[in-house]
Amino acid sequence: MISEWVGLAFMALSIPFFVGGSLGLLRFPNLYTRLHALSKADNLGLGFVVIGMLVTADSWGEALKLVLIWLLVLAGSAIGGYLVANSELEKRNRNG
Amino acid sequence: MTDAYFCLAMLVLITMAAGLALIKSGTTPADGVLAVQLSGTAGVAILLILAAATGVKSLLDVAVVYALLAAGLMIVFVKVRSGQDPK
Numbered sequence: 001m002i003s004e005w006v007g008l009a010f011m012a013l014s015i016p017f018f019v020g021g022s023l024g025l026l027r028f029p030n031l032y033t034r035l036h037a038l039s040k041a042d043n044l045g046l047g048f049v050v051i052g053m054l055v056t057a058d059s060w061g062e063a064l065k066l067v068l069i070w071l072l073v074l075a076g077s078a079i080g081g082y083l084v085a086n087s088e089l090e091k092r093n094r095n096g
Numbered sequence: 097m098t099d100a101y102f103c104l105a106m107l108v109l110i111t112m113a114a115g116l117a118l119i120k121s122g123t124t125p126a127d128g129v130l131a132v133q134l135s136g137t138a139g140v141a142i143l144l145i146l147a148a149a150t151g152v153k154s155l156l157d158v159a160v161v162y163a164l165l166a167a168g169l170m171i172v173f174v175k176v177r178s179g180q181d182p183k
Contacts, residue, residue: 011145012104025118026115052148058153066144
């Protein structure tokens with residue numbers, strides 16, 4: 001029972017990060033800063049959700065799957081962030 | 097307890113909807129991709145919270161697929177974009 005509340009508390013911690021990520025995405029002035037808000041804040045928020053679920057995980061397999069999900073999202077947004085920023089920079093260089 | 101989980105999922109859903117509003121007010125295609133990436137990350141979080149709330153552990157497998165698709169989307173976007181632009 002207590003572990004469920006601990007897990008819920010960790011999940012609740014993720015909310016400020018998601019709010020911050022979305023606010024940054026809406027308010028920041030250019031693509032690079034928006035990319036920064038998105039790839040940092042949101043992945044931290046997801047990390048807290050994963051920790052919250054790890055506390056109540058039933059088995060090692062489930063825990064491993066949770067960590068795998070987080071690592072996949074981290075790797076995906078790191079690679080994607082580089083690719084999008086790089087293609088924007090290339091486009092800018094081409095256009096003048 | 098379950099209600100608390102659903103409230104959390106709802107809050108994440110609201111931030112995701114706010115981010116998706118960027119497409120509507122949208123500036124460049126790259127911003128649209130960012131918004132979709134946001135919905136990918138927040139979507140994974142919502143799936144995890146729902147898995148905790150309902151005890152349906154197969155939602156974790158759905159979350160894995162979401163994470164993979166969001167990564168693939170960015171790569172496809174960059175390839176299409178660099179293909180369309182004159183070198």
